Amino acid sequence: MPQATFVLEGDTIDYTPAAAVAVGDVVVQGDLVGVVTRSLAIGELGSLIVEGVLDFNKLTNVAYTVGTILYWDDTNNVVTATATGNKVIGKVVRAAATTDPTVRIRMSQ
Numbered sequence: 001m002p003q004a005t006f007v008l009e010g011d012t013i014d015y016t017p018a019a020a021v022a023v024g025d026v027v028v029q030g031d032l033v034g035v036v037t038r039s040l041a042i043g044e045l046g047s048l049i050v051e052g053v054l055d056f057n058k059l060t061n062v063a064y065t066v067g068t069i070l071y072w073d074d075t076n077n078v079v080t081a082t083a084t085g086n087k088v089i090g091k092v093v094r095a096a097a098t099t100d101p102t103v104r105i106r107m108s109q
Contacts, residue, residue, distance in 0.1 A: 011051040016043060028074045033087050053093060055102040064103050068092045079103060
C-alpha cells in the first residue's frame with residue numbers, strides 16, 4: 001500500500017460552509033486561509049483558493065513593499081503585517097501605496 005496517493009494539484013481545496021459565504025470571502029480554518037471561489041449556501045460543497053496570486057483588501061493608511069509577509073486579520077477583514085493573532089497569507093508581489101485599497105499577494109502557507 002502506498003504511503004501517499006496524489007489527489008489534486010492543491011491550488012484549491014473542497015469547502016462546505018457552516019454559514020453562507022460570497023465569492024471572494026476569506027475563510028480561516030485553523031492556520032489555513034482560503035478564498036471562496038463562488039458564492040455558497042449553508043452546507044453546499046464548493047472550494048477555496050489556497051494558492052495563487054490574489055488582491056486582498058488593506059487599510060488605506062498603510063503601504064507595503066514587495067516581499068513583505070502579510071497576515072489575514074479575520075476581525076477587520078483586511079491584511080496586516082502584524083503576525084500576533086493573525087494567520088499568514090503570503091508575500092507581497094506588487095507594492096501597494098497608502099492610497100491603494102488592495103495589495104497583491106502570492107499565497108503561501
